[in-house]
Amino acid sequence: DTQMTQSPSSLSASVGDRVTITCRASQDIRNYLAWYQQKPGKVPKLLIYTASTLQSGVPSRFSGSGSGTDFTLTISSLQPEDVATYYCQKYNSAPFTFGPGTKVDFK
Amino acid sequence: QVHLVESGGGVVQPGRSLRLSCAASGFTFSSFALHWVRQAPGKGLEWVAVISSDGSNEYYADSVKGRFTISRDNSKNTLFLQTNSLRAEDTAIYYCARVYSSGWSYAFDTWGQGTTVTVSS
Numbered sequence: 001d002t003q004m005t006q007s008p009s010s011l012s013a014s015v016g017d018r019v020t021i022t023c024r025a026s027q028d029i030r031n032y033l034a035w036y037q038q039k040p041g042k043v044p045k046l047l048i049y050t051a052s053t054l055q056s057g058v059p060s061r062f063s064g065s066g067s068g069t070d071f072t073l074t075i076s077s078l079q080p081e082d083v084a085t086y087y088c089q090k091y092n093s094a095p096f097t098f099g100p101g102t103k104v105d106f107k
Numbered sequence: 108q109v110h111l112v113e114s115g116g117g118v119v120q121p122g123r124s125l126r127l128s129c130a131a132s133g134f135t136f137s138s139f140a141l142h143w144v145r146q147a148p149g150k151g152l153e154w155v156a157v158i159s160s161d162g163s164n165e166y167y168a169d170s171v172k173g174r175f176t177i178s179r180d181n182s183k184n185t186l187f188l189q190t191n192s193l194r195a196e197d198t199a200i201y202y203c204a205r206v207y208s209s210g211w212s213y214a215f216d217t218w219g220q221g222t223t224v225t226v227s228s
Contacts, residue, residue, distance in 0.1 A: 001169075032212055034214035034215070036152070036215075038152070043202065043218045043219070043220060043221065044144075044152060044202070044215075044218055045218075046207070046214055046215060046216045049207065049213070049214035049216075050214075055216065085151075087151065087152055089152075089154075089214070089215075091206075091212050091213060091214055092212055093211075093212065094157055094166035094211075095154055095166065095168055095169075096142065096154045096157065097154060098144075098151060098152040098153065098154060099151075100151050101151040101152070
């Protein structure tokens, strides 16, 4: 099975900072990669699918890139409401594995 | 509006069973594959199982294979997860989730609020 890893596991940043999270698949998953945001005590929310397509209603400060095994989620200017844990997920085939998550908070 | 509502969680002793349900509304239920995802307290998301739109195909995480069964009733717009031989490590919030398009390989655009399963003696 394909394993998903993320780095860093956590990060602290300031309002307005550019934040980058990396996700790596142990095998080629083409662009079958999604990013989810989960705020504390809330349900996960789809941010990006097919590696770089922004879900409707998601602010444009979020962007995704990558293909194959290496992917990136970027927040261009961190906002207070972006405090959350971010998960990548492969969905090319079962099992639909999630990465371990990256917790983003403020310095 | 697309809506998923889970139910059936609770406190159960190790080795016992629970049947979780997920009631759907606001979309053509029979056109979408559906998943169960769980999250143990303070932990990350773990994919559990998927079932195809017509119920003919299903797949499970290794951690639940042989103990859990996913099913659906397209006439009642309801998804199920039968959880047997429960273990302490099955303690989690269980979410149902819908993919964003017809087919198997799509991201999850709609999630329910979750139902909590606690396995404890």
